[in-house]
Amino acid sequence: xxxxxxxxxxxxxxxxxxxxxxxxxxxxxxxxxxxxxxxxxxxxxxxxxxxxxxxxxxxxxxxxxxxxxxxxxxxxxxxxxxxxxxxxxxxxxxxxxxxxxxxxxxxxxxxxxxxxxxxxxxxxxxxxxxxxxxxxxxxxxxxxxxxxxxxxxxxxxxxxxxxxxxxxxxxxxxxxxxxxxxxxxxxxxxxxxxxxxxxxxxxxxxxxxxxxxxxxxxxxxxxxxxxxxxxxxxxxxxxxxxxxxxxxxxxxxxxxxxxxxxxxxxxxxxxxxxxxxxxxxxxxxxxxxxxxxxxxxxxxxxxxxxxxxxxxxxxxxxxxxxxxxxxx
Ligand SMILES: NC(=O)c1ccc[n+]([C@@H]2O[C@H](COP(=O)([O-])OP(=O)(O)OC[C@H]3O[C@@H](n4cnc5c(N)ncnc54)[C@H](O)[C@@H]3O)[C@@H](O)[C@H]2O)c1
Numbered sequence: 001x002x003x004x005x006x007x008x009x010x011x012x013x014x015x016x017x018x019x020x021x022x023x024x025x026x027x028x029x030x031x032x033x034x035x036x037x038x039x040x041x042x043x044x045x046x047x048x049x050x051x052x053x054x055x056x057x058x059x060x061x062x063x064x065x066x067x068x069x070x071x072x073x074x075x076x077x078x079x080x081x082x083x084x085x086x087x088x089x090x091x092x093x094x095x096x097x098x099x100x101x102x103x104x105x106x107x108x109x110x111x112x113x114x115x116x117x118x119x120x121x122x123x124x125x126x127x128x129x130x131x132x133x134x135x136x137x138x139x140x141x142x143x144x145x146x147x148x149x150x151x152x153x154x155x156x157x158x159x160x161x162x163x164x165x166x167x168x169x170x171x172x173x174x175x176x177x178x179x180x181x182x183x184x185x186x187x188x189x190x191x192x193x194x195x196x197x198x199x200x201x202x203x204x205x206x207x208x209x210x211x212x213x214x215x216x217x218x219x220x221x222x223x224x225x226x227x228x229x230x231x232x233x234x235x236x237x238x239x240x241x242x243x244x245x246x247x248x249x250x251x252x253x254x255x256x257x258x259x260x261x262x263x264x265x266x267x268x269x270x271x272x273x274x275x276x277x278x279x280x281x282x283x284x285x286x287x288x289x290x291x292x293x294x295x296x297x298x299x300x301x302x303x304x305x306x307x308x309x310x311x312x313x314x315x316x317x318x319x320x321x322x323x324x325x326x327x328x
Contacts, residue, residue, distance in 0.1 A: 001099060001153060001161055001256050002027030005069070005211065008100035009092045011079050011139055014040035016273065018104030018319060020245030021252045022072070023049065028253065030100065031070040032090040033324040035077050035085070035139070042074035072124030079105045079135030082142075089142045096151045099163040101143040103136045104253055106186075110179040125182040134166050134188035140197065142206070148204040158259025166252050169212040169265055169284065175274035189213070191265040199264030207262040209255045214269025216243040235278070237271040243268065 008025045012018035013034030022032045025050050036042040049072035072175045075091045077084035093134060109128055111120045147163035154160050169187040177186025191210055198208040215221075215232050223233075234240040250267055255261050 001164065001259065003100065003253070003256055005038070006153075007031045007033065007092045007096045008097060008102065009035060009088060010102045010104060010260070011035045011135070012104035012106060012168075012232060014045050015076070015100075016104070017216060017311045017327070018102065019045060019211065020249040021102050021104065022252050024101065024246070024249035025102075025256075026070060027071055029070055031095045032072045033088060033095070034072065034074045034262070035073070035079065035088045036105065037078060038076035040076075042076065042157050046072040046074040048052060048130045060124040078132050079103075079139055082138060085138050085142050089146050092143075093146050098146045099145060099150065100256055101139060101147075103139055103165070103167045105135055105139075107184050111182060112179050113181060115179075119138035119300040120181075125185075127131065128182035129189075130185050132183070133189045136190055137193065140165055140167070143177055144201055144204070144206055147206050148201075150207045152205050161204060161207065161259060164207040164209065164256055165197070165201075166255055167208070169210050171212050171214050171267060171272065171274060173212055173270050174267075175206065175222045175263070176272050176276055194265050195263045202262070207255075207259070208298045209261050209263070210263050210265040211248065211251055211255075211266045213248055214243055214267070215246060216245060231288060232278075236272045241270075243270065 003025055008022070008030045010018050010022045010025070010032060013022045013032065014036035018034075018036070019319070022034055026032045032049070033044055034042045034045075052068065056106060073091055075088040077088045079085060089098065107128060109124060111124050113120050143163075143165065148164075150162050152160035152162050167190050169190040170183070172180050172184045173187040173191045176188075177192060191212065194208055194210040201208060217229070221229060221232070248268060251266065254264075258291070261306065
């Protein structure tokens with residue numbers, strides 16, 4: 001599908017993988033509706049895109065000179081809220097034919113069933129499921145209704161289609177680690193609903209594809225010390241580093257373009273297979289260890305539980321739910 005002249009709705013679009021995808025689709029000529037929490041950086045990011053600076057080093061100057069027909073709009077919304085998501089879909093439809101949805105909103109709050117503070121509160125499990133799974137489904141169903149009402153667009157190679165919905169699972173859907181029962185369950189369900197959604201929406205000429213990322217360099221990762229990031233990167237067989245948000249965006253753009261991709265979950269992970277736990281955290285060199293520190297406090301802040309899931313050392317409250325941190 002040619003994205004030029006279409007509208008893309010991207011949840012979690014103010015940060016990380018969602019922001020990179022919004023930037024990519026915007027650069028390719030789509031209008032983008034960024035759906036994210038009110039406290040996110042969505043407004044500033046939309047303004048940046050509209051100002052014409054694409055942020056791509058090679059095209060920033062060209063981008064400024066370019067007279068664009070496409071727009072970026074931020075719609076603050078919680079993906080679990082029916083009315084707010086409907087308002088976001090309406091805002092997308094007002095810009096043109098809604099043909100692309102990328103569901104990136106998500107949180108990764110970890111929690112062991114039997115943790116240090118006792119049994120995991122049911123509310124904690126529910127919340128991850130609500131945002132990652134129910135939120136993804138909420139956006140999918142309301143956007144699918146709007147897409148189904150559009151005229152099919154023809155492409156030279158792909159044949160007529162109305163749209164494509166890209167959901168984001170995680171390799172935790174398949175290799176969930178200790179402390180990730182909620183996160184792995186939510187992402188496993190996102191992967192599991194891909195085929196039934198694709199089968200049902202086929203008659204409306206809408207495709208559904210899921211990306212299962214490995215460990216990506218998003219704002220949450222950027223908060224980790226370099227040594228911890230390097231340690232995570234070394235767990236990836238090849239290339240032995242964290243994934244870059246632009247690489248997620250590149251796959252999303254390919255999925256949009258390739259009409260034969262449908263009903264599948266694609267791992268984007270450099271061949272990583274997560275073990276039950278992450279390898280031991282790197283220890284601080286002797287000279288920085290303070291007498292009396294517990295072994296936990298002596299670490300350099302490397303995560304106890306590696307991504308995909310928030311590292312214990314940087315989690316604060318709800319991990320991914322903290323909203324955009326400016327890094328895109
Ligand atoms: N970064 C990784 O390594 C990685 C790996 C596997 C899967 N993922 C998945 O990719 C997606 C994007 O992750 P990211 O790393 O870019 O995280 P991120 O924290 O940078 O972005 C997530 C965005 O979702 C938004 N959000 C959270 N709850 C929301 C809600 N209820 N309604 C609307 N927006 C909400 C946040 O405000 C944030 O802007 C998530 O679903 C995550 O589970 C990420």
